[in-house]
Amino acid sequence: MTILVIAEHDNTSLKPASLNTITAASELGGDVHVLVAGLNAATVATAAAQVAGVAKVLHVDADTLAHGVAENVAAQVVALAGSYSHILFASTASGKNIAPRVAALLDVAQISDLTKVISADTFERPIYAGNAMATIQSVDTVKVMTVRTTAFDAAAQSAQAPAAIEVVASVAVAGKTSYMGSEIAKNDRPELTAAKVIVSGGRALGSQEKFNAVMIPLADKLGAAIGASRAAVDAGYAPNDWQVGQTGKIVAPQLYIAAGISGAIQHLAGMKDSKVIVAINKDPEAPIFSVADYGLEADLFTAVPELVAAL
Structure with missing residues (x-):
């Protein structure tokens, strides 16, 4: 049994999510190969070869793979x-x-958000926004899966010799999809999904100006990434890439501070695996308190500035 992990990268560095995926692959019990498909991504292939548990790295270099266009990468994987x-x-x-x-081209069912490997054909994944866990068994010859990275530790650097790197020829693509450009949001803060500390604000902040005035000083003190509930994002208080939750980003930092977030199940689904959860809300019945390790029933406009001053 041999497992293929599709590396996520920017042609320069291996994304942390790939390390969690490699850990999940290692739990399946077979040889783990990593596919690095990109352009001039030799440094990524070298980095992948040095990860514990990786038996081989497949390196594909082509102009059509430079920007990770889904159709082109899928053709290579298939x-x-x-x-x-x-x-x-x-x-x-x-x-x-x-x-x-990839699953559609192989005519198999996709297994989404894998959180636990039970055996080579049996897995666990969340359903109903994490309110229940489903145990599923797949009889497909090839099992195509996405891994919830917060459920697995990141693979470490190997203490052994690096894995072999095999250069693989690229395949022809249909050419019906082309890369036109990117608008990348610049952010000096830690990447939300990789941050060890996250401070998140909700709709109770009332406006973008108040959101920034209250949350940014706290994030600066803690060296934290900033998150937001969907309600805050929909109201325009915070950009889309800050959204935490079922329809946003799934995070599991060491410390998660939620200010003015009621705790709708869609938000809890995205952060309840955090190691320590601190909730600040003036509503004692807020659902966020049911998952919080520490709860402060207080007005966030008073409590957060006091916390910043104390830090």
Whole structure:
């Protein structure tokens, strides 16, 4: 049994989510190969070869793979699929974009948001926004899966010699999809899904100006990433890429501070695996208190500035 992990990268560095996915692949019990598909991404292939648990790295270099266009990467994965029993992607925007295409082209069912490996064909995943866990068994010859990265530790650097790197020829693509450009939001703060500390604000903040005035000083003191509930994002208080929850980003930091967030199940689904959860809300009945390790029943406009001053 051989497992293929699709590395997520920017042609320069391996994204942390790939390390969690490699850990999940290692729990399946077979040899783990990593596919690095990109352009001039030799440094990524070298980094992947140095990860514990990786037996081989497949490196594909082509202009059509430079920007991770889903259709092009999917074609490359499908060309290699015959040699593998499992194909794993991180459950990120990129992984969720490519994996369904691979599953459709292979005519198999996709297993989404893997959180636990029970055996080579039996897995656990959340359903109903994490209110229940489903145990599923797949009889597909090739199992295409996305991995909820917060459920697995990141793979460490290998103490052994680096894995072999095999150069693989690229495949022809249909050319019906082309990369036109990107608008990348610049952020000096830690990446939300990789941050160890996250402070999140909700609709109770009332406006973008108040959101920034209250949350940014706290984030600065803690060196934290900033998150937001969907209600805050929909109201325009925070940008889309700050959204935490079922329809946003799934996070599991060491410390998660939720200010003015009531705790709708859609938000809890995205952060309840955090190691320590601190909730600040003046409503004693707020659902967020049911998952919080520490709860402060107080007006956030008073409590948060006091916390910043104390820090």
